[in-house]
Amino acid sequence: MAQPTTSHMLQHCLGRKKRSAMASVSKLLLLLLCSYHSLTAHARDDLSYKVLATGSVKPEAVCPEPKAVPSSAGATVPLHHRHGPCSPVNSTKMPTLEEMLRRDQLRAAYIRRKFSGAKAGAGDVQQSDATVPTTLGSSLQTLEYVITVGIGSPAVTQTMSIDTGSDVSWVQCKPCSQCHSQVDPLFDPSSSSTYSPFSCSSAACAQLGQEGNGCSSSQCQYIVRYGDGSSTTGTYSSDTLAFGSNAVKSFQFGCSQIESGLNDQTDGLMGLGGGAQSLVSQTASTFGSAFSYCLPPTPSSSGFLTLGAGTSGFVKTPMLRSSQLPTFYGVLLQAIMVGGKQLNVTTSVFSAGSIMDSGTIITRLPSTAYSALSSAFKDGMKQYPPAQPSGILDTCFDFNNQSSIRIPTVALVFSGGAVVNLDPNGIILGNCLAFADNGDDSSTGIIGNVQQRTFEVLYDVGGGAVGFRAGAC
Template sequence: MASVSKLLLLLLCTYLHTLIAHAGDDLRSYKFLPVGSLKSAAVSCSLPKVAPSSGVVTVPLHHRHGPCSTVPSTNAPTLENMLRRDQLRAAYITRKYSGVNGSAGDVEGSDVTVPTTLGTSLDTLEYLITVGMGSPAVTQTMLIDTGSDVSWVQCKPCSQCHSQADSLFDPSSSSTYSAFSCTSAACAQLRQRGCSSSQCQYTVKYGDGSTGSGTYSSDVLALGSSTVENFQFGCSQSESGNLLQDQTAGLMGLGGGAESLATQTAGTFGKAFSYCLPPTPGSSGFLTLGAATSGFVVKTPMLRSTQVPSYYGVLLQAIRVGGRQLNIPASAFSAGSIMDSGTIITRLPRTAYSALSSAFKAGMKQYPPAQPMGIFDTCFDFSGQSSVSIPTVALVFSGGAVVDLASDGIILGSCLAFAANSDDTSLGIIGNVQQRTFEVLYDVGGGAVGFKAGAC
């Protein structure tokens, strides 16, 4: 009986502490999460929430270092290292967009679902899917990236490639493999191309300085139980930079360009796809081609740039903290933003970030400040805490779309999971941390981006 009384007293004290800490605030304006969840520990793998249906193929996404990952890993990269690489990618995207005049650009106006996995075991926070390539199909674990168009896998023979968990794809062992000629239409659409022995050669360059090159080819792609005939991809035979440190078989491009998986399959599955990026290493998400566009209450217009067609743009208009809209001038958001699964952290205009940081700190006064970490300058000391309460954060997009972020999309480690651009004129980026647990719809045909909370 005495032990029960002590337990009740402890619970009462905890409740009173919460009330005192948020005196005058609506508790619904805060989210509560255990400190252990900030460390992303996981011992088992949960399956994606998507229910199977006829004509739909589900392929899961996983954390690289978690139990769901099909790619074994030994040394997990530090958060600081991942953020340094992320900063290079964000800077590269901004440079690519520097020639776009004024804003994010002009609006342009049977399913396949593939599970997705957060790729922390591949030295980044990118997400992974597992597909089959060739005939017979060879299992390949690939990063997904909405900021890239050209898909590629490492192929035999490879003069400079990284070691990978899956078997190296051997074109000579696939009865359906074909290399494109230098004069083919597929070769002509590549931005960076060459010719060797009458075969089309491609080159890809990434924001962190990595490059890859090889023969541009086609073969059968297996997505779960569905197949894509004559799928165009790069057979990578040489790489440089951080690509040599990865353990994946390659990359699957989901951008808006002609070479991407989404564009190549639009005629079969429709001009819409969606994904849900899982929040923890022990959970799975999914990638769906031909996604249903109904059922998304929260939608915002999709902005497209004819100069940089790979990216899917949106217009962020406001930010709410603890249910209160911050006083940020509309002009601060005029450069627009893009949705990017390959960038980790959301980049905000400097004016908007300063307002967000100040408001968030005001709602976190019960926790001592901690030293900045890399690009994170709003950090807290959670020592001795079993759980923490954090102010809610919502992103408000054009068309009245309000996206109330999950707690996983607000705090990373012990810091506010946002970063500031150098000014208000640089392109904003909605990174994958803020997209976690949402089904994010890319309705290319309808010109909209949708959000559905709690999908994975």
């Protein structure tokens, strides 16, 4: 299949312009991307192989002392895997790898559809775009990381999943006619002296677009439908948010009173996307337009989420944004290295760009790039017998009777020359290579949360860059 001359990501970023103008601007943008200094984010070492204990992915029974170290003194809260001993969520059985990967496929497929612009077929969730285009999210069941905040006056503790692929934040509220069970008491708006629902004529309601067209007793009603078929609806409101030791006044969020298909025990969702309704956009005037997080390597370790993150000490790559899809943060891969050697894959293979996503588990690569990565990784793993595929993961090995394994290093090379050497926990998931084939070379890829583990990942929205700092948690 012939490669496109310009990436889908760049087409979205540049808007609907004439092809000739787009081509010239795209060339200029790519030239600017290539002018960045070459930098490297190292995780632990520079050797061509790394050692990973096979039992390191199993959660411990107790929560160890946190080792996370944010790069700056911004507004910071701890971040935990929702199935680990550090999580405030009621202990629930962790889903099997097969179930996680099945849910992950729903989210990845949703993101691809958003960027492909393909028309939906019968029964496709994309059909709902015709009526609710602004705040459709992805599969909630893949959101693995939670934070604890306070809402209201006095503040009520709320445990919320984080998602860079969503803008509208929400918590379950009283009275709730259809809600799932959760770890904390339901938020009661009548008990908060600072709670205020938005009117249907308010600017905040209008900002929701078609999502805010509903009214109930002159109060703005929101609805968010997710890619896995779940949904939440209720009153769009504002109240004081306690984020660590910081108070965010007039924080806009959804007070959810009717839900469908949600059962993850968390109290709600914190949207970290790039749209106007997200926590990041709402707090930009207070903390600045940069935020960062560190996703821990295992369920038994802790990370953090920081608003107003510092922007020094990171290797950086340009951030690609779309005026049509402002929620998502894009980057451009240029190469992949295995065992210190660059794969023989042309840069044009990555031209469709990739989305940085906290909620997608497995990184999706263009077919040509994935095939080369899988082949090179297998060459470096010849000492281990092959194993049957596990769902979408088809490069798997038999680690029976192994207390530790020796795996080739894998590094992602982004535009501008930023080289990110992945942590061992970002290379192997279970007994398989933690990457998947995106299905072709023309679809938008995804940098999933497995590959982001242990790095402080910086989203410098104001500066137009994504950064990586190794060994942060």
